[in-house]
Amino acid sequence: MGFIKTISSLKQKLSEEKSHGRNIGLVPTMGALHAGHLELVRRSIIENDRTVVSIFVNPIQFNKKEDLSKYPRDLVSDLEKLKSVGCDYVFAPETNEMYPEPDLTQFEFGQLDKVMEGKFRPGHFSGVAIVVKKLFEVIEPAQAYFGEKDFQQLAVINKLVEIEKIPIKIIPCKTVREEDGLAMSSRNVRLTKSERAIAPQIYHTLINIKKRIVRSNVSELIRSSINLLNNNDGLTVEYLEIVDAKTLIPIETPNKTNEIIACIAVNLGNVRLIDNLKLS
Numbered sequence: 025m026g027f028i029k030t031i032s033s034l035k036q037k038l039s040e041e042k043s044h045g046r047n048i049g050l051v052p053t054m055g056a057l058h059a060g061h062l063e064l065v066r067r068s069i070i071e072n073d074r075t076v077v078s079i080f081v082n083p084i085q086f087n088k089k090e091d092l093s094k095y096p097r098d099l100v101s102d103l104e105k106l107k108s109v110g111c112d113y114v115f116a117p118e119t120n121e122m123y124p125e126p127d128l129t130q131f132e133f134g135q136l137d138k139v140m141e142g143k144f145r146p147g148h149f150s151g152v153a154i155v156v157k158k159l160f161e162v163i164e165p166a167q168a169y170f171g172e173k174d175f176q177q178l179a180v181i182n183k184l185v186e187i188e189k190i191p192i193k194i195i196p197c198k199t200v201r202e203e204d205g206l207a208m209s210s211r212n213v214r215l216t217k218s219e220r221a222i223a224p225q226i227y228h229t230l231i232n233i234k235k236r237i238v239r240s241n242v243s244e245l246i247r248s249s250i251n252l253l254n255n256n257d258g259l260t261v262e263y264l265e266i267v268d269a270k271t272l273i274p275i276e277t278p279n280k281t282n283e284i285i286a287c288i289a290v291n292l293g294n295v296r297l298i299d300n301l302k303l304s
């Protein structure tokens with residue numbers, strides 16, 4: 025497995041690969057890899073000639089310094105995991121390699137980056153879009169793989185590719201869950217034992233919403249679900265919204281034609297967790 029830290033060496037390696045007619049799959053990550061990431065990598069390996077995994081904790085997508093400094097990092101173990109699944113290249117640049125100078129690009133994503141995560145983490149999606157666009161430009165993959173746990177991120181990236189006319193196929197991959205339903209996330213390692221025991225309630229709440237959505241009043245269902253979750257020690261719901269899966273606009277009543285999705289963010293102790301579930 026190749027370990028590359030600079031854009032110039034990565035470009036050189038990949039141009040060699042491409043000169044042999046090989047196509048590239050990209051799995052962008054911020055490291056602290058778990059089984060969910062490895063699923064994306066396995067899929068990319070099956071569907072492409074070569075797979076590049078990027079590991080870069082992108083500072084400009086964190087709106088709180090504390091969140092950035094606490095973000096888990098474990099490069100040695102990440103490299104072992106990637107080697108074990110057969111990844112071809114790991115690209116792990118330093119911050120000044122990615123941002124030799126501040127990148128002030130602005131994107132217009134309409135409603136997509138203003139609601140939910142966008143409302144609570146100002147600047148987050150602009151930071152994500154800047155780094156993903158940079159990775160796309162450097163690597164020029166045929167396909168790039170993103171997890172559906174970050175559903176809004178996926179919507180923003182699909183929009184990015186559309187507005188910038190980037191010829192890369194975005195492959196959404198299903199959320200991988202622990203046995204008790206908790207969505208896998210790099211942040212889970214920061215949960216205490218008691219918080220970890222509470223955390224599956226997030227998914228159970230989403231399942232419950234799915235069961236009840238057809239015969240319930242949507243705002244009442246949201247209100248009662250938030251109240252139930254907030255009864256757990258140390259857990260505070262930041263938002264719980266039921267939205268149209270394409271526009272991310274909250275729905276008042278479900279209809280049979282549009283796909284809808286429940287999206288949630290909670291703070292559990294000092295850890296912020298998100299999850300979602302398609303309801304239709």
Ligand code: PAF
Pocket residue numbers: 052053054080082085152155156174177
């Ligand atoms: O989902 C993530 O891990 C990050 O937001 C991404 C896509 C790697 C960009 O930094």
